[in-house]
Amino acid sequence: LGGDSVTRHQNVYFSPKSVDSWLQNAISSLTKIIQDYHVDGIDIDYDHSSASQEIFSECIGQLVRRLKKSGTISFASIAPYENDQVKSHYLALWAKYGDIIDYVNFQFYAYDKLSVSQFVDYFNEQVSNYEGGQILASFMNKGGGLGPDEGFFDACNELMKQGNLGGVFVWCADESVKNGFKYEKKSQASVGIVLIRNKF
Numbered sequence: 001l002g003g004d005s006v007t008r009h010q011n012v013y014f015s016p017k018s019v020d021s022w023l024q025n026a027i028s029s030l031t032k033i034i035q036d037y038h039v040d041g042i043d044i045d046y047d048h049s050s051a052s053q054e055i056f057s058e059c060i061g062q063l064v065r066r067l068k069k070s071g072t073i074s075f076a077s078i079a080p081y082e083n084d085q086v087k088s089h090y091l092a093l094w095a096k097y098g099d100i101i102d103y104v105n106f107q108f109y110a111y112d113k114l115s116v117s118q119f120v121d122y123f124n125e126q127v128s129n130y131e132g133g134q135i136l137a138s139f140m141n142k143g144g145g146l147g148p149d150e151g152f153f154d155a156c157n158e159l160m161k162q163g164n165l166g167g168v169f170v171w172c173a174d175e176s177v178k179n180g181f182k183y184e185k186k187s188q189a190s191v192g193i194v195l196i197r198n199k200f
Contacts, residue, residue: 001030001047003068014049022059023066030063031072041075042067042091043105049085053092061097068100076100078137079169081107082122087129103193104133107170109140120158127164128166134166136193139183141175148183156191167193 005011016022024052031041044060051059064076078101080090094101106126119137126135137159139145139152146152159165168187170176176184187194 001026001042001044004045004047011048012046014046014051014057015058016051017056019055019058019062020120023062026059026063027066031070034067034072039073041073041077041102043079045079045105046089047081047083047086049089053089055088057093060093061100064097064100075102077103077105079105079107081110083110091129094133098130098133102134103166103169104130105138106130106133106135107171108138109145109171110144111145113144114146116146116155116158119146119155123129123155123159124162124164134193135144135164136165136167136169137165137170138169139153140171141179141183148186153186153190156187160191165191167191170194 003012004015033039034042042064044064046056049056050123060078064073067073068076078090078093080086094104104126106123108114108122111122112116116121123135123137127133137152137156139148141148146155156165156168168184168191170187173181176182184194
C-alpha cells in the first residue's frame, strides 16, 4: 500500500481528506483486492506524506485493526527507511499500533553501500526503534545497502546469533524471477521467513 512513485517523475503522497473517508475507501478497495487475489496480508510502504504523524498513524493503525478484526488479513507489515519524515511517521504509528503490526520490513537497501558491521549496527538500531517488533533484514536485487553476494548472509548469521533476526525481506520479485529466486531460497533455508515484494 503506497510506494515511492506512480511514474519516474511523480511521487505517491499519503494525503487523506479525512481519517473517516480514507478508511472507508481503503477498507472497501483493499477488501476487494484481497478477496479477488487471495492475499493474506498487506505491507504499508508510504515514502512521502503531506499528512501529520497523528493522521498517518490513525489511518494506518485503524486500517490494520479493522482488516484483522474482520478476518480479511492475517498479518500486516510496515516498510520504513532512514528519512526524518518517514521515520517520525512510522515511529508514531508504532507507538500507538505496534501491537497489531507483525513485521517491520525496514528498507536497509535505501542506504548507500554498507559493510557487514554497518548493516548489523543499523539493524540493531531498528530493533531498538521498533521495540518488541519482528524486524526483517532486507536486500535489493540491484544494488544499495548490502547485497546478497556482498555479505548479506554473513550479517544475517550474526543477527541470528544475537537472536534479533525476524526474517528476510526482498525487493523485488520481478528481478528475482530472473535467477529462479536463488537468494530467496537461500534465505528461506537459513532464516525461515521471507517476504518478497513485487512491482505492480
